[in-house]
Amino acid sequence: MLASQLPRGTAKQLVVYAVGPGYGESVVVLLPDGRVVVVDGCSHEGRNLTAQLLDALSVTRIDLLVVSHPDSDHLRGLADSIGKYDPALVWVYPQYVSLRDLVASALKGKPSAGAGRRLGDLRALQDALDERFEQNRALEMRAGTEEWGDRENGEIRVIAPLQADISEAGKDLRALARSIVENRALPVALEDYLDGKKGSALSDHPNQLSLALSIRWGSRLLLLAGDLEHHAKKPHRGWNGVVADLKRAGRLDRIRGVDVVKVAHHGSDGAFCEEAWKLHRESRDVLVGLICPFNRSGELPAAAALTSLRPHATNLGVSSVSDTVKQRLADSGWVHASDAIRLDTPLPIVGVSIPAVGSPQLYLGGCGHGFA
Amino acid sequence: MVEPSVDVDTSRAPGSPLLEAFGDLDDHLRIVAALGRILGHLEPDAAKACVTATDNTWERRRAGLQGLLAKAYLVQPGAPSRPVRLRDPDALEPVSSSERRRWDDAGFHQQKRALLGDLVDASNRGVIVFVRPCPTAKKLRHLPLHARLEDSLSASGTKAPDSGAALTASLSPDLRPIAAWLLASRIYDPVDLSSLLASSEGEEELVAAAWARLRPSAQCAAASLCLVRPPMAINGQVGPFARMEAAAVDRRFGGRVASAAVAELRGCGFLQDDPAWPDHLRVPRPVRRFVQRLRLAYEPLVQDTHLFLAALPDDGATQAPLSEQHHHAICSGDLRRATETAVHYGTDLRAIARRLSQAEERYDDAADVYQAIVDRFDREDAYAWEYLGWNLLQPFRQNLAQMPELRRSRILRSFERACELDGDNPLFRGRLLRYRAQSGEDIGPELDHWMIHFFPPSHRAHRTQLTWFVEPVVKGLRYAKRTDVADAFVARWRERLPGIVEAADGRHAGK
Numbered sequence A: 001m002l003a004s005q006l007p008r009g010t011a012k013q014l015v016v017y018a019v020g021p022g023y024g025e026s027v028v029v030l031l032p033d034g035r036v037v038v039v040d041g042c043s044h045e046g047r048n049l050t051a052q053l054l055d056a057l058s059v060t061r062i063d064l065l066v067v068s069h070p071d072s073d074h075l076r077g078l079a080d081s082i083g084k085y086d087p088a089l090v091w092v093y094p095q096y097v098s099l100r101d102l103v104a105s106a107l108k109g110k111p112s113a114g115a116g117r118r119l120g121d122l123r124a125l126q127d128a129l130d131e132r133f134e135q136n137r138a139l140e141m142r143a144g145t146e147e148w149g150d151r152e153n154g155e156i157r158v159i160a161p162l163q164a165d166i167s168e169a170g171k172d173l174r175a176l177a178r179s180i181v182e183n184r185a186l187p188v189a190l191e192d193y194l195d196g197k198k199g200s201a202l203s204d205h206p207n208q209l210s211l212a213l214s215i216r217w218g219s220r221l222l223l224l225a226g227d228l229e230h231h232a233k234k235p236h237r238g239w240n241g242v243v244a245d246l247k248r249a250g251r252l253d254r255i256r257g258v259d260v261v262k263v264a265h266h267g268s269d270g271a272f273c274e275e276a277w278k279l280h281r282e283s284r285d286v287l288v289g290l291i292c293p294f295n296r297s298g299e300l301p302a303a304a305a306l307t308s309l310r311p312h313a314t315n316l317g318v319s320s321v322s323d324t325v326k327q328r329l330a331d332s333g334w335v336h337a338s339d340a341i342r343l344d345t346p347l348p349i350v351g352v353s354i355p356a357v358g359s360p361q362l363y364l365g366g367c368g369h370g371f372a
Numbered sequence B: 001m002v003e004p005s006v007d008v009d010t011s012r013a014p015g016s017p018l019l020e021a022f023g024d025l026d027d028h029l030r031i032v033a034a035l036g037r038i039l040g041h042l043e044p045d046a047a048k049a050c051v052t053a054t055d056n057t058w059e060r061r062r063a064g065l066q067g068l069l070a071k072a073y074l075v076q077p078g079a080p081s082r083p084v085r086l087r088d089p090d091a092l093e094p095v096s097s098s099e100r101r102r103w104d105d106a107g108f109h110q111q112k113r114a115l116l117g118d119l120v121d122a123s124n125r126g127v128i129v130f131v132r133p134c135p136t137a138k139k140l141r142h143l144p145l146h147a148r149l150e151d152s153l154s155a156s157g158t159k160a161p162d163s164g165a166a167l168t169a170s171l172s173p174d175l176r177p178i179a180a181w182l183l184a185s186r187i188y189d190p191v192d193l194s195s196l197l198a199s200s201e202g203e204e205e206l207v208a209a210a211w212a213r214l215r216p217s218a219q220c221a222a223a224s225l226c227l228v229r230p231p232m233a234i235n236g237q238v239g240p241f242a243r244m245e246a247a248a249v250d251r252r253f254g255g256r257v258a259s260a261a262v263a264e265l266r267g268c269g270f271l272q273d274d275p276a277w278p279d280h281l282r283v284p285r286p287v288r289r290f291v292q293r294l295r296l297a298y299e300p301l302v303q304d305t306h307l308f309l310a311a312l313p314d315d316g317a318t319q320a321p322l323s324e325q326h327h328h329a330i331c332s333g334d335l336r337r338a339t340e341t342a343v344h345y346g347t348d349l350r351a352i353a354r355r356l357s358q359a360e361e362r363y364d365d366a367a368d369v370y371q372a373i374v375d376r377f378d379r380e381d382a383y384a385w386e387y388l389g390w391n392l393l394q395p396f397r398q399n400l401a402q403m404p405e406l407r408r409s410r411i412l413r414s415f416e417r418a419c420e421l422d423g424d425n426p427l428f429r430g431r432l433l434r435y436r437a438q439s440g441e442d443i444g445p446e447l448d449h450w451m452i453h454f455f456p457p458s459h460r461a462h463r464t465q466l467t468w469f470v471e472p473v474v475k476g477l478r479y480a481k482r483t484d485v486a487d488a489f490v491a492r493w494r495e496r497l498p499g500i501v502e503a504a505d506g507r508h509a510g511k
Helices: A049-056 A078-085 A096-106 A113-134 A163-183 A188-195 A238-249 A274-281 A303-309 A323-331 B028-040 B044-053 B058-072 B105-124 B162-169 B176-184 B190-198 B202-212 B216-225 B246-252 B259-268 B285-292 B301-310 B322-332 B335-341 B349-359 B363-377 B382-396 B405-421 B426-438 B444-454 B463-479 B483-494 B500-504
Strands: A013-019 A026-030 A036-039 A064-067 A089-092 A138-140 A148-150 A154-160 A212-217 A220-224 A260-262 A288-291 A315-318 A341-343 A349-355 A361-364 A369-371 B084-087 B129-132 B280-282
Touching (some): A013 A049, A013 A220, A026 A049, A036 A049, A049 A078, A096 A163, A096 B202, A113 B216, A154 A238, A163 A188, A163 A238, A163 B190, A163 B202, A238 A274, A288 A349, A303 A323, A315 A349, A315 A361, A361 A369, B058 B105, B162 B176, B162 B190, B176 B190, B176 B202, B176 B259, B190 B202, B202 B285, B216 B259, B216 B301, B246 B259, B301 B322, B322 B349, B335 B349, B335 B363, B349 B363, B349 B382, B363 B382, B382 B405, B426 B463, B444 B463, B444 B483, B463 B483, B463 B500, B483 B500
Parallel strands (some): A036 A064, A220 A260, A288 A315, A341 A361, B084 B129
Antiparallel strands (some): A013 A349, A026 A036, A154 A212, A315 A369, A349 A361
């Protein structure tokens, strides 16, 4: 089935889109009352895909922009989008200010070309946000900070990261800042991190700081899991920590009985939390997972994660599918879904409309595929 | 032994001078100068010792202070001891190796420890030392004082909600207003704040959490305000930097700090009411430390503020705190102003000299600074003599033959003086020998003597120290085309010190 127009939020439905060409990820949520929430920015080959989607949806202003964490693949084009769509409110990941100050210090040194580019991405975003911080329209968020909206029209809460993750990252960032001041040179660990090298002392940090959102509309629940990882051996970190924290507060309803999950960290095995997914699936006949693949250094989604998702998600929407990912999906028992609706757009998106009553509907853009 | 008490009550003890010497981690020199002036007023005939205590040579200054402390506890029958009030023990606490300065590390910390030892010794003999604890009680345990914490400070600024009151009470007085603000503003609830404080850098994380909530304009204001070192109030005279009048902060900073930003900083606890001075503000130490580490991020604002503070005129009503202006001139790199304001000591001028030499290759200017240090401030500063010679040499190091005779003799005298003052320094001796070899002298017969001196058979030669001596010597011999002497020297010592081969090539020079 082909739809010529992209679904929009209406009084009777909430719509979520995930944009992901294979590198980069962004999410757009259209609330029933017309408000627009955007998470991160996605650009590919010089094209701001998030902006293209917003334009296709006739969006002229963003009500809430969420900058989930400082990884480059989530930031490209964001500075331009801020200028164009003038978000009324911006939520940023914790330690944003620490990283901003670190970047400003690091730029006084002489970074390598790769690190310099990533520093430049961060700096462009920071310049765009400075004015909003001055106007108190930008805030660092973490689990338990204020909510936005209301249940009738869409209420958004931050469920991650927890303070344990934030403090851990803060300690390392401050150590780097001291090193820069003492040595007047960019520390190797920071260079590696900015170059995106795995195994560096800071390589976990961006994901560790990732904001995860729980969006409630009436009885419907949407979970945007960011890039938060699991940390199987650390009970107070990552998804383990989220589940424990919500359990302690009597707030498991924020991740229990979910209709749509933007799967964490591009479907990596390290971000899959069995306990959390069991809760997501509770009392739900249909649970749609949205995945934006990551096609560099190892390629995601991982085969093990796709297998782990089988008992929990009934449908998967994958925004772009390489041959490797296609094979992994097949090996994990996922087959093409016949009831997904193809959109008349080349954009690498997958979308879900969540009605007030009834099952969610999966939509596929350009190179997106649906699986069941 | 009189047990000194830790007294946070800021009311004056009877008969005590109104004077609290604050300190900071890097200004024990300033503490001694201030203490000298304080104590010099206790006894009319202490003027001479007071001058000595403010003398620019560290050893003489320390000796003068010891004499003054000895006088401080001369007690008239029936009269109480003369107390000396000293604030901020952090200034005297030996710091960990991770916080060491890059230059003159060992000497710097030895001086601090010596000062602390003198004060403890004086307190043990009857001088009552009042110490205001800015850090938490657990930090006081590291100080060699028998301290009893009496906390009479009430939290200034925002009051914590009742649910957080116990949590904030466990913090040091400086941090309580910040914690209270985070709780009252609902930025944190007590559970989350507890979790934050439980981390290994909890106090620093607390400051960082509050910092993240400030608007950029308030952060910039803090970056300027935190450049001012903690106040030194001397016998009721207050330097222009010392106390920030709440109503005049923006004027004091020439409009660089907006009143709205000041209000925001007061609200969050980054600026606090000064308990000793009504209507004045202070920046608590943990905030100052945190913000100062961000100074690179806030260039060029920081540079501009240093220049401004260095240029502030003496307002005439108080004793001019030239040491503060000097400090800011050093930080800004303004050599002219730094030299003008270097009245009590020239040690800080080294920072500018190093910058001129290493970053800008202005060797003659750097040499002028070192010359000023040894002429005006410390004739026994071995480091200054050494680098006077070194900097005079640099423009001609590849062609000594072009060097004027007067310069040659200045260099030689400088290197020799450095070795006289610091006879156990292998680098200084190595460079002197190099220079003499390059000047045509036959240094061969002396080499074994110095090797035995620095690296006796009982001594396990550290390869860095070995390189410091051997590398310049060998280079000097090679320059003088005495490679045969160099090779023979290395060969002679190779069996006993195999590392000499690498040392000759400078492979373990270290940083």
